[in-house]
Amino acid sequence: MIPTSHYVILSLLLFTIGVIGVVTRRNVIIILMSIELILNAVNINLVAFSRHWGSVDAQVFAIFIITDAAAEAAVGLGIIIAFFRNRETLLADEMDLLRW
Amino acid sequence: MADQVLFYFFAGLAVLSAILVVTSRNTVYSAVFLITTLLATGGIFLTLRAEFLFAVQIILYVGGIMVLFVFVIMLVNLDVSVRQLQFNRQKWVATLLSLVLGGELLAAFALARNNQQGRDLLGLPQAAATALEPNTELVGKVLFEKYMIPFEIASVLLLVALIGAVVMGKKRI
Numbered sequence: 001m002i003p004t005s006h007y008v009i010l011s012l013l014l015f016t017i018g019v020i021g022v023v024t025r026r027n028v029i030i031i032l033m034s035i036e037l038i039l040n041a042v043n044i045n046l047v048a049f050s051r052h053w054g055s056v057d058a059q060v061f062a063i064f065i066i067t068d069a070a071a072e073a074a075v076g077l078g079i080i081i082a083f084f085r086n087r088e089t090l091l092a093d094e095m096d097l098l099r100w
Numbered sequence: 101m102a103d104q105v106l107f108y109f110f111a112g113l114a115v116l117s118a119i120l121v122v123t124s125r126n127t128v129y130s131a132v133f134l135i136t137t138l139l140a141t142g143g144i145f146l147t148l149r150a151e152f153l154f155a156v157q158i159i160l161y162v163g164g165i166m167v168l169f170v171f172v173i174m175l176v177n178l179d180v181s182v183r184q185l186q187f188n189r190q191k192w193v194a195t196l197l198s199l200v201l202g203g204e205l206l207a208a209f210a211l212a213r214n215n216q217q218g219r220d221l222l223g224l225p226q227a228a229a230t231a232l233e234p235n236t237e238l239v240g241k242v243l244f245e246k247y248m249i250p251f252e253i254a255s256v257l258l259l260v261a262l263i264g265a266v267v268m269g270k271k272r273i
Contacts, residue, residue, distance in 0.1 A: 030127060032169075079268050
């Protein structure tokens with residue numbers, strides 16, 4: 001039986017990689033993919049603790065997080081398409097209409 | 101034993117392809133490696149005996165969200181974006197700060213293990229392997245009894261996302 005702490009450390013690694021992706025990449029699609037990585041790390045944590053305590057509630061939370069990820073991906077990709085149509089670029093640095 | 105081999109295989113696969121998602125130049129490669137990470141995460145759910153979440157992960161993430169990503173990558177041209185600079189100027193500072201954040205989380209985790217007034221929460225014995233046994237039935241029971249109202253609110257959220265995606269995809273917004 002694998003100790004729960006190994007799952008927590010795996011989820012920590014995936015979370016950190018996702019954060020690095022969000023703050024270093026310029027391509028908006030890859031930033032969205034890194035956000036999916038972060039949400040996945042949270043899911044691993046939830047399921048590991050659900051297993052640890054023998055309670056199934058956390059798995060329901062994980063289902064809600066997956067629902068959220070789907071909604072976020074749909075709206076985010078819609079925004080990316082609208083932005084690409086207007087500015088012909090995918091770089092996050094170019095999204096500066098609101099910058100003063 | 102087989103459990104441990106499977107866990108370390110899937111964990112290594114997940115971390116390796118997550119690193120490749122973040123570092124590869126081509127967006128399509130990133131998407132393919134993200135699919136690998138998501139499949140490996142599904143395998144990790146399987147080692148945790150969460151069969152329902154495994155199926156949801158494959159069907160929803162790999163079958164739904166990733167298809168959406170690949171479609172959008174196809175719609176926007178990527179010949180231009182491959183030749184552009186992939187990382188922004190403050191990448192080293194940003195990476196360092198992210199690693200500091202990760203180290204901080206690890207330190208908090210280690211301290212919480214050692215310092216819980218002499219009690220180690222994760223050192224407590226795990227629940228019996230059969231505690232979550234008919235997994236799908238248990239998840240369904242909890243989802244439709246205890247979390248009925250959040251479930252309905254999630255349907256409203258999906259409706260909002262649907263309308264938002266349609267509005268964003270229109271010709272003139």
